[in-house]
Amino acid sequence: MANAPECPVCGQQGVPILYGLPTRVAREAAAAGKVRLFGCVVPREPDQWTCAQSHTWRADDDDVLIAVIDAALRND
Template identity: 40%
Template sequence: MTEQNTDRPLCPKCGAAMTPIMYGYPSSISFDRAERGEIVLGGCVITPDSPDWACRTCRTDSDDDIDIPSFMPE
C-alpha cells in the first residue's frame, strides 16, 4: 500500500497530490527542481490572491479556477 504524503493537499478536481508554487526570480536550482516536478514556478509577480499550490496532473491551481501557466513543465 502506498503511503499518502499528508504535507501536500489533494487537488479538488482530480485528487492528485498538489505541488507547491515558488514565486520570485528562479535560480538554476529552482529550474532543476521544477523540471523534476518538485515545485511549479509561479513567476516574479506575487499578489494577495496568488495560489500556493498547483496540480501538475490536471493543470489547475489551488484557487481551482485559474489554469497553471504554460511554462510549467509537462
C-alpha cells in the same frame, strides 16, 4: 511529497508553487516536477498549490507548504 495536499478538483497530489526569480536549485526542482514556477508577478492572494491538471488552490497549512518546498529544494 507525501505531505502535499490533494487537489480539491481532481484529487491528484499537489505541487507547490514558487513565485519570483528562480534560483538554479529551484529551476532544477521544477524540471524534476517537484515545484512549479509561476513567475515574478505575485497576485494579491496567490495560490500555493497546483496539480498535473493545472488546477490551483490555497491550503490552510503553511507549515506543510514550507516543508514540501524545503524538501524539493534539498532534493529529498
